Amino acid sequence: MTNPITAKIAGISRLRMETDGPGIRTLVHLSRCPLLCRYCLNPELRSGRIGKPFTTEQLLKELECDDVYFRASNGGVTFSGGEPACRSDFIEQFRSICPEHWTIAIETSLNVLPEHVEQLAGCIDLWIVDIKDLDGEIYHEYTGVANRRVLENLRYLAEHVPKERVLVRVPLIPWYNTPADVQASIKVVEEMGFKTETFTYVTEPEQSPGDGKPEYIDLLGDLVDPKAITDTHPEGERKMFWKKFVERINQEMPLMGIIDFNMTEGDDNEWD
Ligand code: SF4
Structure with missing residues (x-):
């Protein structure tokens, strides 16, 4: 070849x-x-x-x-x-x-x-x-x-x-x-x-029974005030919450799947 x-x-x-x-x-x-x-x-x-x-x-x-x-x-x-x-x-x-x-x-x-x-x-x-x-x-x-x-x-x-x-x-x-x-x-x-x-x-995870607090709040730690997130909260703030949620997932799970070798950084670029 x-x-x-x-x-x-x-x-x-x-x-x-x-x-x-x-x-x-x-x-x-x-x-x-x-x-x-x-x-x-x-x-x-x-x-x-x-x-x-x-x-x-x-x-x-x-x-x-x-x-x-x-x-x-x-x-x-x-x-x-x-x-x-x-x-x-x-x-x-x-x-x-x-x-x-x-x-x-x-x-x-x-x-x-x-x-x-x-x-x-x-x-x-x-x-x-x-x-x-x-x-x-x-x-x-x-x-x-x-x-x-x-x-x-x-x-x-x-x-x-x-x-x-x-x-x-x-x-x-x-x-x-x-x-x-x-x-x-x-x-x-x-x-x-x-x-x-x-x-x-x-x-969107299920609402947890009991206090009505969405259980996914726990995944976010101190990123947001749990009291700020309710079903009646303004859409703009709920949207911001979800963006932070996904950013956190990206940090915790940067690559899905099993990667077989170490990733390396380089300047060469085959992009066209
Ligand atoms: S890799 Fe996939 S999900 Fe990520 S920016 Fe490109 S198309 Fe979007």
Whole structure:
């Protein structure tokens, strides 16, 4: 193979089932993301400074020990992030050298240049798309950027990729959208012919019985005055509470999943 392509990989998580595609999967986190989601679970990955450079050949060698699981379960590799679609060159080359029976999935926001989606269209077995919300204002408030490219890329997938290869996730995003907003997004996506799935980014815990104090207050320690949080409290302050709640989660659980090697910082940047 000429000119092996390199990408910065922030973590590899093995033996995953059910959430990242069919069979037993290995999740590969590619570094860097152009969005600024308020509830991001991997904020360290956004800058692209964290990670270890791998060529496609090195990644293949690293994952060869998983082949027995992939072969037995119709599993494979799921590229996640950060935003993996921005490294379509790396993923396409990896697909060309990995065993044919490995299935390749991608977890993406689709908020990338259309040429990345076009490059990946022929080599991804399952697209898992988190569209956030299709309402432009909600999307911008939650991610800090516009969603024009998401819609363009969804339309491209609708025309060029078998529908069964695409799963669109439509989250309920506390304090940013409502169940009615979620249903509005689902309607548009399903009219395009895609399967959808809903989930909640942060679920408001149950009120604890007795004193009426929400039990999740205990998770926040001294961040807020528990007396300040009630169901009748002004929305603006409840919104601030949830932002602090998620910031605390980000501090306590900076990276989800099992990371196999130490993350390193570096100045080299393969971002295009
Ligand atoms: S798309 Fe994912 S990695 Fe990027 S900012 Fe949003 S949650 Fe974080």
